[in-house]
Each structure stands twice: as C-alpha cells, then as structure tokens.
Amino acid sequence: MKIAIIGGGLAGCALAWVLHQLGQEPVVYEAGSELANGASGNFSGLYNPRFSALRGPDADFYSAAYALALRSFKTFDDIDWCPTGVLHVMDTEKKEKRLKRTVTNWDWASDHMHLVSSEEATKIAGVDIEYGALYLPDGGSIAPRKLCAAYMQNIEHYLNTPIENLEGIDADVIVLACGPAVLEFVPSLPIIPVRGQITQVKSTQKSANLKCGICYEGYLMPAQNGVHTLGATFQPSVDHSNIIKQDDQDNIQKLAEAIPGLEVGLEVLTQRASVRATSRNRFPIIGLAPEWDNVYISAAHGSYGILSSLMGAHLLADMIMDRPRCLPADVIAALSTQRFKKRS
Ligand SMILES: Cc1cc2nc3c(=O)[nH]c(=O)nc-3n(C[C@H](O)[C@H](O)[C@H](O)COP(=O)(O)OP(=O)(O)OC[C@H]3O[C@@H](n4cnc5c(N)ncnc54)[C@H](O)[C@@H]3O)c2cc1C
Known part of the structure; x- marks a missing residue:
C-alpha cells in the first residue's frame, strides 16, 4: 500500500515508525528544511498525560499513551530520555x-x-x-527533535517539500500530520x-x-x-x-x-x-478526514503531543491497515472528526 504522510513532526514521524514496524513503507513529505520544523523541534519536553478529574475516554487515551511511551522510549538510544x-x-x-x-x-x-x-x-x-x-x-523528559529523528531512521522522506494540494499525490492513503496547517486542507475543523x-x-x-x-x-x-x-x-x-x-x-x-x-x-x-x-475541546483529532475515504488526520495534539502522537500513530496504523483497534470504541469516537458534526 502506498502511504503518504504530510508533515515531519512528532505526529508524522511516529506514524511512519509504527507503519514501518508493521511492514509498510510510508513516505513523509516535510515543508521545512529539516524534520521537527514546527512545534516538535523543542530541545526538551515532558511526557505527561493530560489530567482530568474523571476517568473518561480522554483519561483512557492518555493512560494508554503513557504506558506505550514508556515501553517505546526504551527502544531508542539517542532521545535524551530522562x-x-x-x-x-x-x-x-x-x-x-x-x-x-x-x-x-x-x-x-x-x-x-x-x-x-x-x-x-x-x-x-x-x-x-x-x-x-x-x-x-x-x-520525565525526552528531546522531541531527537525522538523524531529516531522514529525516522530507515523511512523515506523528502524535506523542503510543502504539499499544496492532495490531488497530485501518488498514494492509496494520505495522512495529514501537518499541525495547524491541517486547516489548509480541511478548513471546517475547529483547530x-x-x-x-x-x-x-x-x-x-x-x-x-x-x-x-x-x-x-x-x-x-x-x-x-x-x-x-x-x-x-x-x-x-x-x-x-x-x-x-x-x-x-x-x-x-x-x-x-x-x-x-x-x-x-x-x-x-x-x-x-x-x-x-x-x-475546541483540547482533545487530539485522530481518524478519517471528513468527506474523504482515504485521507486521515493526526493533529491538535496541543501541549501533550509527545504522548498523543505515538498513541495516535498506533490507532491510525490499525485503521489504515484494517487491523483490530488498539483503543476502545468510545475513545475512538472521542478522537474522531465526527464529534464536531452538528446534530440535527
Ligand atoms: C512551546 C511549546 C512547548 C511544548 N512542550 C511540550 C511538552 O513539554 N510535552 C509535550 O508532550 N508536548 C509539548 N508541546 C506540544 C508538542 O510539541 C506538540 O503537540 C507536537 O509537537 C505536535 O506535533 P505535530 O507533528 O502534530 O505538529 P508539528 O510539530 O507542528 O509538525 C507539523 C509539521 O508539518 C510540516 N508542514 C506543515 N505544512 C506542511 C505542508 N503543507 N506540507 C508538508 N509539511 C508541512 C511542518 O513544517 C511541521 O514540521 C509543546 C509545544 C510548544 C509550542
């Protein structure tokens, strides 16, 4: 399957890493002259769940993400994990x-x-x-910029390649992982x-x-x-x-x-x-883009992107490859673009 990922920040790089582990060969397109050109380029970041008073879908998401991150960080050598x-x-x-x-x-x-x-x-x-x-x-903390580089070892990617429209991309599946620029492709989202x-x-x-x-x-x-x-x-x-x-x-x-x-x-x-x-509700947007059947989104990671980008990557990989989902239905619904649809 040809998979194109737009954006080489945490969301795009984590997804490429997970897909590669599952035998896919995704291609990442990054507008900047280096990976982690946007919010993911910080020297250091804390991996924290976003706390809520109750144990709802958001708490389930961040709890699973935290456990997953701890297991995953162990597999990398050079991410300044402290x-x-x-x-x-x-x-x-x-x-x-x-x-x-x-x-x-x-x-x-x-x-x-x-x-x-x-x-x-x-x-x-x-x-x-x-x-x-x-x-x-x-x-604790990791270096997000180094984490992106670690995710991207062995992944085909093109720098200085801003994507302006999706029609010209030669891929079966496209993933928008371009931070606030997702709005350029799906302006209806409340990002x-x-x-x-x-x-x-x-x-x-x-x-x-x-x-x-x-x-x-x-x-x-x-x-x-x-x-x-x-x-x-x-x-x-x-x-x-x-x-x-x-x-x-x-x-x-x-x-x-x-x-x-x-x-x-x-x-x-x-x-x-x-x-x-x-x-709008400070929860990431992860799932199928509205009105598309082969375009997915991983965005709106807010201030907790180190954890949410990795968990989101596993969920999107399951969706793209039609595997059993790693998160329960209520969490998937809470992350989806459908949650913003006005009820009639
Ligand atoms: C000051 C600050 C401190 C933070 N501290 C923490 C922290 O301690 N812990 C934590 O978990 N999170 C923290 N975050 C949040 C975290 O950095 C983000 O949630 C995360 O980086 C989002 O990753 P992303 O891949 O979605 O977006 P980005 O990192 O913004 O990546 C999007 C990429 O897409 C590229 N792009 C855009 N448009 C196009 C296009 N048309 N074609 C191709 N490429 C394109 C951009 O160049 C960019 O590289 C912090 C954020 C900020 C700003």
Whole structure:
C-alpha cells in the first residue's frame, strides 16, 4: 500500500515508525528544511498525560499513551530520555481538588501515580516545595527533535517539500500530520493555533539541586549540562514563531510564583517559539478526514503531543491497515472528526 504522510513532526514521524514496524513503507513529505520544523523541534519536553478529574475516554487515551511511551522510549538510544519523575504541584485549591480526584478516579497502581505531602515533594525534588503534589515516579523528559529523528531512521522522506494540494499525490492513503496547517486542507475543523515559547536558563547553585521535573502553571526540568528548560507560554490564536523577550520573563515569573526563590539568578541562554495546534475541546483529532475515504488526520495534539502522537500513530496504523483497534470504541469516537458534526 502506498502511504503518504504530510508533515515531519512528532505526529508524522511516529506514524511512519509504527507503519514501518508493521511492514509498510510510508513516505513523509516535510515543508521545512529539516524534520521537527514546527512545534516538535523543542530541545526538551515532558511526557505527561493530560489530567482530568474523571476517568473518561480522554483519561483512557492518555493512560494508554503513557504506558506505550514508556515501553517505546526504551527502544531508542539517542532521545535524551530522562525518567527523573515529575511532580505536579497543587499550588491552587482548584488544582488540588482536581488532581486529588485524578488520583482516585484514574486508579493507577500507586507505584506509578500517587499524592505526596510538601515535605515528601521537597525530598523528591531536592529543592523546597511549599505544596503537596501528584507524583509520577516514571515521568520525565525526552528531546522531541531527537525522538523524531529516531522514529525516522530507515523511512523515506523528502524535506523542503510543502504539499499544496492532495490531488497530485501518488498514494492509496494520505495522512495529514501537518499541525495547524491541517486547516489548509480541511478548513471546517475547529483547530486553533496556540503559540508558545520555551526558555533555556543557566542553572544556579540552588537550582542545580533539582532532581525531578516540576509542573505548575509552567514547567521546569532538572539541569542537563548546567541548563534547565523552562516552559512554556500559551497564546491561543497567535500563529507566528517570532521570539518574544517578554515570554522568557513570563516563564521565569511562573516559576517564581510556584517555587519562590528558585528563579533567583537564572540567566536566560536561549529560547524557541513555535505553534501548537489544539482543538475546541483540547482533545487530539485522530481518524478519517471528513468527506474523504482515504485521507486521515493526526493533529491538535496541543501541549501533550509527545504522548498523543505515538498513541495516535498506533490507532491510525490499525485503521489504515484494517487491523483490530488498539483503543476502545468510545475513545475512538472521542478522537474522531465526527464529534464536531452538528446534530440535527
Ligand atoms: C512551546 C511549546 C512547548 C511544548 N512542550 C511540550 C511538552 O513539554 N510535552 C509535550 O508532550 N508536548 C509539548 N508541546 C506540544 C508538542 O510539541 C506538540 O503537540 C507536537 O509537537 C505536535 O506535533 P505535530 O507533528 O502534530 O505538529 P508539528 O510539530 O507542528 O509538525 C507539523 C509539521 O508539518 C510540516 N508542514 C506543515 N505544512 C506542511 C505542508 N503543507 N506540507 C508538508 N509539511 C508541512 C511542518 O513544517 C511541521 O514540521 C509543546 C509545544 C510548544 C509550542
């Protein structure tokens, strides 16, 4: 079967990898001069599920994705995988209530998700944490750019090849994995661009003690070679990738509010801005494109694309190759483009 994938970010590369493992030879077309040209080009990213208070289809999706990612990351050598553990601090009453319900309702084995007091969080983190937290002991970070490269070993791909229309493509199946540019092919989808910037800062004597990832309104990763990654700004409906100096200050300010004192002396080294795509209900769009029978979509991965692109790749591979589905029907329905259809 001839399979063409439009877009060489996490969504397109993960799908190519999964299809290749299943004996297919997909071809990836990337508009940029390198893979991971868009949101997937960050130096470092946390692989986190998107938490919800209840255990519904979205929780089932991210739970399966997390387990799958942990198994898959082990198979790669050069993706800067750092399973340091991640603390999600409960720095507001609302967040505390929601994360406590997550722990109860998601009902993961406590080895993999549990609540910790501020004293325990401080011990785990190696820096003072004023709040209790939800702790994922096997959470951590990878380098999305390197993960794309790892997925794409042995995959035929063409750089500097922006696809403008689908009619001319010689393929039995086409997959749109081109982030916000999916709208150019299917304008009816409620995909929203969300600009974001991450900041790399030089560690201080104090911040160098940090031993695990920390999520608050932003996130901070432990220093690697004396450099922390601080994330990320979130600007809906902004679709440019220009650097905004104020964003670095905003990332530092969010850290200062969650872990006061840790921001002191952090020196900005570099930054990267790009545009995520998200959907109206912030859940990815994975499945058949509306009004097509051979065009699929993997998009709207929002701020959780490291996990959702891989899980989405397995689901799409099942659909394309007409295999038994790796996710239950209610999750597939929640991901599909059909969910946006107006009911008459
Ligand atoms: C600042 C920031 C921080 C983030 N932090 C995290 C994090 O810590 N953890 C996490 O899980 N996620 C994080 N994310 C989200 C994650 O990066 C995205 O969800 C993910 O990269 C989306 O992958 P994608 O392949 O769908 O899109 P993209 O990476 O944008 O890839 C789309 C590709 O398609 C190409 N393309 C576009 N149009 C065409 C065309 N016409 N023809 C050919 N190619 C085309 C583009 O050049 C691009 O390379 C972050 C995002 C941002 C912006």
